[in-house]
Amino acid sequence: MNEPNNAISVVSTSFEQIIKEDRASREKKEWSGTLIDYLKLLKDDPTIAKLAHTRMFDMIMAPGSRSIMDTDDPRTKRLYKNNEELNTYNFLNEEFFGIEPVIYQIVRYFHAASLKGEESRQVLYFMGPVGSGKSSLAEKLQRGLEGMNPVYVIDNCPMFEEPLHLLPRHLRKEFEKILGVRIEGDLCPACRWRLKEEFGARYEEFPVSTMGFSKRNRRGIGIVPPVDPNNQDTSVLIGSENISKLDMYAEGDPRVLELNGAFNVGNRGMVEFIEVFKNETEYLHAMITATQEKFIPAPGRHGTIYVDSVIVAHSNEAEWQKFKADHTNEAILDRIVVIKVPYNLRLSEEVKIYQKMLGNSDFRAHIAPHTLEMASTFAVLSRLAPDEKCDLITKLRIYNGEEVVEKGRTKKVEIHELRDAEKARREGMTGISTRFILKALDNALTQSGKCVNPINVRESLVQMVKDGDMPDDQRKTLLDFLQDKIHKEYLELLEKEVTKAFVYSYREQAETVFENYLDHAGAYVNKTKVKDKNTKEELKPDENFLKSVEEQIAIIGSSADGFRQEVIAYLWSISRKGQKINYQSYEPLKEAIEKKLMASVRDISRIITKARTRDPEQKDKYNDMVNNLLANGYCEYCVDVVLKYAANNLWKE
Numbered sequence: 001m002n003e004p005n006n007a008i009s010v011v012s013t014s015f016e017q018i019i020k021e022d023r024a025s026r027e028k029k030e031w032s033g034t035l036i037d038y039l040k041l042l043k044d045d046p047t048i049a050k051l052a053h054t055r056m057f058d059m060i061m062a063p064g065s066r067s068i069m070d071t072d073d074p075r076t077k078r079l080y081k082n083n084e085e086l087n088t089y090n091f092l093n094e095e096f097f098g099i100e101p102v103i104y105q106i107v108r109y110f111h112a113a114s115l116k117g118e119e120s121r122q123v124l125y126f127m128g129p130v131g132s133g134k135s136s137l138a139e140k141l142q143r144g145l146e147g148m149n150p151v152y153v154i155d156n157c158p159m160f161e162e163p164l165h166l167l168p169r170h171l172r173k174e175f176e177k178i179l180g181v182r183i184e185g186d187l188c189p190a191c192r193w194r195l196k197e198e199f200g201a202r203y204e205e206f207p208v209s210t211m212g213f214s215k216r217n218r219r220g221i222g223i224v225p226p227v228d229p230n231n232q233d234t235s236v237l238i239g240s241e242n243i244s245k246l247d248m249y250a251e252g253d254p255r256v257l258e259l260n261g262a263f264n265v266g267n268r269g270m271v272e273f274i275e276v277f278k279n280e281t282e283y284l285h286a287m288i289t290a291t292q293e294k295f296i297p298a299p300g301r302h303g304t305i306y307v308d309s310v311i312v313a314h315s316n317e318a319e320w321q322k323f324k325a326d327h328t329n330e331a332i333l334d335r336i337v338v339i340k341v342p343y344n345l346r347l348s349e350e351v352k353i354y355q356k357m358l359g360n361s362d363f364r365a366h367i368a369p370h371t372l373e374m375a376s377t378f379a380v381l382s383r384l385a386p387d388e389k390c391d392l393i394t395k396l397r398i399y400n401g402e403e404v405v406e407k408g409r410t411k412k413v414e415i416h417e418l419r420d421a422e423k424a425r426r427e428g429m430t431g432i433s434t435r436f437i438l439k440a441l442d443n444a445l446t447q448s449g450k451c452v453n454p455i456n457v458r459e460s461l462v463q464m465v466k467d468g469d470m471p472d473d474q475r476k477t478l479l480d481f482l483q484d485k486i487h488k489e490y491l492e493l494l495e496k497e498v499t500k501a502f503v504y505s506y507r508e509q510a511e512t513v514f515e516n517y518l519d520h521a522g523a524y525v526n527k528t529k530v531k532d533k534n535t536k537e538e539l540k541p542d543e544n545f546l547k548s549v550e551e552q553i554a555i556i557g558s559s560a561d562g563f564r565q566e567v568i569a570y571l572w573s574i575s576r577k578g579q580k581i582n583y584q585s586y587e588p589l590k591e592a593i594e595k596k597l598m599a600s601v602r603d604i605s606r607i608i609t610k611a612r613t614r615d616p617e618q619k620d621k622y623n624d625m626v627n628n629l630l631a632n633g634y635c636e637y638c639v640d641v642v643l644k645y646a647a648n649n650l651w652k653e
Contacts, residue, residue: 029150032209038152038163039179046180048152049164052268052308053113053120055151059144060107063090068100075348075401082416095140095356096133098349105339106137113310119337121292125276126314128341131433134314137341138272141312142215145269150210151220158239158259159188159267159305160211160220166195166203185306189254189298213269222266222309226278237261237286241300252301259305263296266309273313277323281332287311288335314341317429342428343383347400350376353434358441365445368453368638369497374490375437375457381481383431385423389413393485432478440464453638454490455645458482491649498646499594501628502621513549513593514583518571520546521564552595553588563588 042049050058068086069077080086080100092103106124113120126134153160164183167175172183187195199206213220227236239261249255262271263286273279273287290296291311295304313336320338323329344350351372358367380396387395390404390413397404398415418424443464444456465478523530524541531538547560555563567589571581584590629639 029212030210031150031152032155032207034204035163035166035206035208036204038208039175041152042164042179042181049162049179049181051116051120051184052270052310053110053116055148056141056145056270056310057107057110057114059148060089060091060110065089065107073401077401078403079346079399079401079415091144092137092140096137097352097356098344098346099133099341102339102341109337109339121294121335123287123291123311123313123336125336125338126312126341127317127320127338128314129343129429129431129433130316131435132341132343132428134341135274138312138314141270141310142213142221142272145213145221146215148213150212151268152208153211153268154187154191155207155209157188157191158257159191159264159307161185161188161191161267162308163206163208165191165306166206168203185294185308188259188305189302190257190259193254211268218260218265220266220269222262222264222269222271224262224271224273224276224279224283226275227280227283234282234286235261235299237263237283238296238305239264239299254302257299257302259298263290263307263309264305267307268309270310270312273311275315275319276313277315277319281329284329284332287313288332292335340429343379343431343433345380345383345399345428347373347376347380347396350380350434354437354441357434357438363441363445366451366635366638368451368635368642369633370490370493371441371452371454371457373493374454374486375440375461377489378458378461378478378481378486379432379434379437381485382478383428385421385427387418387421387423389417393489436464437461448637450637451635453641454494455641458486458490494642494646495650496591496594497629497632498625498643498650501625501632509597510583510593513596514589517546517549517589517593518568522568525564525568549589549592549596552592555592 065087068080068083068088071077071088083101086100086104087107088100089103089107092106093100096103109119109124112118113122126137128134151160152163154163154166162185164175164181165185165187167183176183195201195203195206211219215221215223224236227233239257239259241256242258245256271290276284276287286296290307290309294308295306297303298305324333344353354372354376377396380399381392384392384395384399386392390398394404394413395418398413398418404413419427440457440460441452444452444460447460448456462479462482465475465482468475470478519530520541520543522528524543524546529538530541546564547556550556550560550563567586570586574585575581579585583593626639626643629642630636634642
């Protein structure tokens with residue numbers, strides 16, 4: 001009878017333990033003392049007085065980084081083989097996919113700014129299309145700050161000031177030598193008044209405490225949303241005077257100040273300007289003054305206030321181009337570091353984006369294999385520019401770091417040739433957004449009610465493009481992608497998928513064909529003979545057998561010699577590395593062998609079509625195939641859907 005009570009007691013204890021440990025951890029990080037106490041801490045560790053850009057750079061670097069060439073992914077190595085100085089950073093790369101060069105630029109900005117270069121006096125500006133990740137990058141920086149150890153501040157200062165500002169100017173050089181730091185900035189009006197009136201100028205007794213960054217509580221992180229152009233008030237940036245206190249205190253008394261603007265609360269951390277160029281020029285001048293001169297005007301007649309903040313702004317390209325076209329904005333333009341944030345152009349990384357976003361949502365429906373790949377293919381295709389060197393599907397694969405094999409030969413198109421083309425310079429700045437794809441997934445689920453698969457997602461995308469507000473030429477291009485290129489891609493993939501499931505029981509046959517092919521192709525390439533395993537008789541290579549395999553993937557005529565050489569060379573190279581080889585080791589040969597086996601079991605049409613009468617043997621084969629598909633990630637609903645689709649589109653009798 002006591003067991004339930006005991007269980008409740010255990011749960012309660014665990015809850016209490018979590019709360020207790022969390023509170024203890026937070027209390028451990030809290031500190032309070034006087035300026036003298038702070039100076040003693042600073043002497044032991046001068047880094048605690050670091051400026052905002054340095055703090056942000058250290059925050060990014062803390063989780064570690066590595067050269068992009070240290071990856072185990074061969075596709076990534078092919079993509080960046082000419083860019084070995086490019087690094088990946090764990091702080092950002094765990095959440096952002098396919099934009100390694102963009103992340104590298106961001107880190108380079110913070111590195112230069114941390115060294116107090118010109119970048120420390122410039123705005124960091126993200127420019128890109130809707131849904132490319134601009135605001136997500138800013139949000140990640142904010143979350144990083146919130147996860148950092150607290151910083152030391154002047155107690156109850158509305159600006160969360162660095163305590164070193166309490167030191168009088170005539171002593172700063174001496175203290176800089178002792179402490180090994182450089183002292184920048186001055187006290188805000190509120191702290192100047194307190195120092196004089198409450199502490200009688202005894203700055204060494206002024207209280208100092210710690211402050212943790214918090215976006216929600218407006219501590220060290222300020223946000224500036226776009227403001228109504230007809231009602232713009234700089235108090236959003238710099239605070240204001242409390243009208244109710246003007247009758248209580250004399251003119252110029254700092255006690256009337258309400259230093260609660262974005263620059264006030266964002267001191268020591270960062271200030272984010274959302275859709276920055278929707279604001280009036282007055283706003284932008286205040287932003288530039290804050291970053292360039294490191295001060296902002298105090299409300300009323302209270303002089304200026306020193307600020308130490310990373311200013312991050314973002315907007316879409318249209319707003320940027322409009323702003324840039326106005327020659328009166330040249331002074332502002334010169335103080336902005338522009339980082340383009342395009343859509344991702346790597347297929348495999350696009351899939352990761354949707355996996356992450358769906359994982360963070362309440363989307364719990366079954367997702368059939370290849371659904372996200374097909375949706376991602378559409379998204380990436382829409383962002384690419386046509387090129388004379390290859391078709392868009394081939395370009396997509398090359399951009400994904402794949403070795404594109406055509407007729408048994410690797411297509412010799414270098415990625416830098418495609419990227420450097422004039423039309424390619426704007427790739428990723430237009431096209432289908434991730435939000436569009438996610439909406440299509442939701443619509444597909446609404447229609448089926450059970451799971452999403454490549455078939456209903458493609459149908460959903462087609463309908464959304466038809467109904468979408470876009471130019472007719474763009475609609476025509478997107479429909480062509482969906483109804484032609486994507487359709488063909490999926491049929492090819494589906495054929496391989498069903499074939500793989502169907503011939504699973506023929507694995508031994510596949511390995512036998514593979515071994516025979518290697519024997520005969522090796523003898524052909526090396527101009528030797530094949531020894532019969534039973535009679536030990538030496539025979540000429542069977543070219544008819546070789547052709548029967550190769551013709552399955554359109555390797556005919558003179559191309560056969562090159563294909564055989566590539567197969568033997570590739571398999572020999574991986575065997576030298578100690579890797580075991582089998583019929584799946586070389587993708588083109590694997591495909592050829594499976595198609596040859598399929599050609600010998602032409603009853604697949606009869607087997608996969610439910611409506612047909614099956615004999616017991618065919619029924620067993622069908623069940624085996626379904627079970628293999630279920631084991632590979634399909635559910636009972638979508639396996640039925642895709643097999644019907646395959647029967648209607650691939651194996652019609």
